[in-house]
Amino acid sequence: MGRKRTVKMGGGADNIIMKIVETVADLKKLRDKMPGPVGFVPTMGYLHQGHLVLVRQARAENASVAVSIFVNPTQFGPKEDFRQYPRDPERDLALLEGEGTDVVFMPPVEEIYPPGFSKWVEVGRLSRRLEGASRPGHFRGVATVVARLFDLVRPDRAYFGQKDAQQLLVIKKMVADLALGLEIVAVPTVREADGLAMSSRNTYLNPEEREQALVLYQALTLAQRLYSDGEKDAAAIRQKMTALIQKQPLADIDYVSIADAETLEELAEVKPPALVSMAVRIGKTRLIDNIVVG
Ligand code: AMP
Numbered sequence: 001m002g003r004k005r006t007v008k009m010g011g012g013a014d015n016i017i018m019k020i021v022e023t024v025a026d027l028k029k030l031r032d033k034m035p036g037p038v039g040f041v042p043t044m045g046y047l048h049q050g051h052l053v054l055v056r057q058a059r060a061e062n063a064s065v066a067v068s069i070f071v072n073p074t075q076f077g078p079k080e081d082f083r084q085y086p087r088d089p090e091r092d093l094a095l096l097e098g099e100g101t102d103v104v105f106m107p108p109v110e111e112i113y114p115p116g117f118s119k120w121v122e123v124g125r126l127s128r129r130l131e132g133a134s135r136p137g138h139f140r141g142v143a144t145v146v147a148r149l150f151d152l153v154r155p156d157r158a159y160f161g162q163k164d165a166q167q168l169l170v171i172k173k174m175v176a177d178l179a180l181g182l183e184i185v186a187v188p189t190v191r192e193a194d195g196l197a198m199s200s201r202n203t204y205l206n207p208e209e210r211e212q213a214l215v216l217y218q219a220l221t222l223a224q225r226l227y228s229d230g231e232k233d234a235a236a237i238r239q240k241m242t243a244l245i246q247k248q249p250l251a252d253i254d255y256v257s258i259a260d261a262e263t264l265e266e267l268a269e270v271k272p273p274a275l276v277s278m279a280v281r282i283g284k285t286r287l288i289d290n291i292v293v294g
Helices: 024-031 049-061 089-098 130-134 138-153 160-178 200-204 207-212 215-226 233-244
Strands: 003-008 013-019 036-041 063-071 101-104 159-163 183-185 253-259 274-282 286-291
Touching: 013 024, 013 089, 024 101, 036 049, 036 138, 049 063, 049 159, 049 183, 063 089, 063 138, 089 101, 089 183, 089 274, 101 138, 130 138, 130 160, 130 253, 130 274, 138 160, 160 183, 160 274, 160 286, 200 286, 207 215, 215 233, 215 253, 215 274, 215 286, 233 253, 233 274
Parallel strands: 013 101, 036 063, 036 159, 063 101, 159 183
Antiparallel strands: 003 013, 253 274, 274 286
């Protein structure tokens, strides 16, 4: 059933066996043998430290850890980067092995979306704001694949990054609405030493773009500073953030938002907890980042 990899953990005599499965049938067989609680980390692969922090937390809190690697076509728009999205499964597997992962599920597209697949999960209002407004259908794809993965993996806990704050809210809402009965654990954003949020898409950036990409974090830091200094007018903060971002010649703003951190409704007056978030294109690469001010 699937592939197995063995790694000897430093110093100790323990042999940890990580199982790699590619089909729903194999996953189901394996799942029945996994000791609970089961922690699950869904990813699109091309793993970095941001992903690995989720895996580490899942490892610390559960008897078994499952990770999925699946570049989900239905969450990409027709003009988006599904085809170019970076992939390096062998490197991902080595990293996951190092974190003591028990099971890696890396299905081909037809395993998740068999021919004639027609069961979609749509999360209402929350899905239509911010990322949802810029990327129509994105959260329908996200909610559908995550629901499908939850159904297969049957985790007790699933781990999601605050880096994708709206995704986290959409998944929490889906879990509540469908009474899926698992815990969604939010993990803080992991950043590079200079503040850039880690992302698989950072690999698209050339050196000049990488430098200018730092403006996202600088704008978030500016928002936090203005708020801490007493500025409560959201429009004023947004305007200063926008001006800062526009100083970078390669930056093109998609949105800059200051919204209620639960409903995602735009705020006129900043009241904590407020989600300050943005999507900015640096050259051709669309990056997102956020902080919660309060
Ligand atoms: P992705 O592979 O981009 O779909 O991400 C898989 C999971 O890792 C999602 O829950 C993301 O929010 C999370 N993640 C991605 N980047 C980071 C980061 N820099 N810090 C924390 N979590 C992250």
